[in-house]
Amino acid sequence: MTEVLRTGRLALHPVSMSDHRALLTHWTGPLVRRHLFDDRIVSPVQVTEIIAASQRDFATEGYGLWALRAVRRGGPAGAALDRAVDLAMSGASLVGVVGLRRHGGPGGRGGPDGLGGPDGRGVDVEILYSLEPDRWGLGLAAEASRAVLDYAFGVVGLHRVTAEIDAGNASSAEIAERLGMRPWRPGPDGPDGASYYAADRARWLGSRRAVDAVP
Structure with missing residues (x-):
């Protein structure tokens, strides 16, 4: 399976050490x-x-973090060109990050840096994203997240993906709702703490099939 994803405006590549300076x-x-x-x-x-x-x-679970870069428009269509454009994007400016990580969920154990690796067996998988501030409000976070959820449910076969939303982060809550994620559990600090949303595989694939069926 390919781990490079494409949307109408973005190329998503698994992060590598060549992205270190841009990520920092x-x-x-x-x-x-x-x-x-x-x-x-x-x-x-x-x-x-x-x-x-x-x-x-990525090696063990099939998912991780993707670096987001803008896709150049124009030129002839074709799979070979798509691959060439994606490779060219490795030198383009980073516009954000989106990814999946194993996470303990409410009351569970997350990584010490907020983006750590696996926590063990039986944990949930969480989606997370960030964008450069000058790219906020353009719908890119939802666009990238939708591609990652398609990958998570359709390729990896995950059963549920969650999102942790900080209190006061209304824009992230709006993105989760726009993606069709539903409130899942209250946060560990009650109504004033983080809130949790979730998308499940059956509902997600069903909604995507319904969209695809519209002529």
């Missing part, structure tokens, strides 16, 4: 780290560990 810059931005790392500044060593954990997860 992105994740240390004050508006990005506020919700992704609880406003803690991630170190270069932590970025290295996050990339390595994602690579291990």
Whole structure:
């Protein structure tokens, strides 16, 4: 199976060490780290560990973190060109990250840096994303997340994917709802803490088939 994903505006590539500098810059931005790392500044060593954990997860689980870059438009169509465009995008500016990680869910154990690797057996899989602030409000987070959920349910065969939404992060809640995710459980801190949304495979694939059936 291919782990490179495409949308109308984005190319999604599994993160690699060649993305290290771009990821460090992105994740240390004050508006990005506020919700992704609880406003803690991630170190270069932590970025290295996050990339390595994602690579291990792709090798063992089939999913991890994807770097988002804009797709160039124009030119003739064709699979060969698509591959060439995707390869060219490795040198383009990073616009964000989207990914899946194994996560303990409410009351469970997450990675120490907020993007850590596997927690063990029986955990849920969580979707997470971040965008450069100048790309907010363009629908890119929902576009990338939809591609990853299609991959999660249609390719990997996951049964459920959850999303943890920080209190006050209304835009992320709106994205989860736009994706068709539903409130799942209250957060560990009650109504003022994080909230959790979930999408399940049967509902997701059913809704996608309904969309595809519309002439």
